[in-house]
Amino acid sequence: MKYAAVCLLVAGVLFAVTARWFGGGSESVQAAGTRYTVTVVPADRVEVRVTSGEARAVTLAAAMPSMGHALPPVGTVQADPGSFVATQDVFTMDGVWELSITLSGDQGQELITVTILV
Template identity: 45%
Template sequence: MKYRVIAFVALVAAVIAFFVINRSTGGTATATAAGHHYTVTVTAGPTVEVTVGTNQATSVVLTAAMPSMGHALPEAALTRVGPGVYRAAEDLFPMAGIWELTLRLTGEAGDETLTVALPIIN
């Protein structure tokens, strides 16, 4: 019984630490995905920014879903804000949780779809 209590307290402390650290970094989360044509780094917080690391995409379209809650957001075309950097025009996430982001990239290297999962804290 004593070890269960200790394990529970440690788990709660880890969850609290995750949320405190994530809030102190501006509530952003980052993930990287690599496909055959493109490599992307996705930074999500109040908005989403995608940096395309290999080859240049001419367009990036994002679809976000929260499978655990059955939520899905409409497709959002990201705006190019610099060489290889694309950003969503608005705050996309109505609630905190694990969101699955699907990115559809098109360009001279070809078309590709990449998916990342990120914890979003509002």
């Protein structure tokens, strides 16, 4: 029984690693607040696409509650209209993260939180 559990654990790790190497990576996540709707693309530099509402500024703050990690907020730069890219790495390791996205614009300020598997 122990052997089977170890094999399953090794298989899971190998799957996660190879999926990342061959383009599986993390999937985008969509979320809606009352003022804005976003799609988060967790790449090397996290991208936030504002799909509803007109944001002028976006700030990201990541936390990994299961590990007790909380990182300082990260700024973004506007890459294209409605597309904001983090100015530095947001996630320090693989796992389940809570990403708090603060958006500001004509509709006011709003905080949207999403859970992302990296």
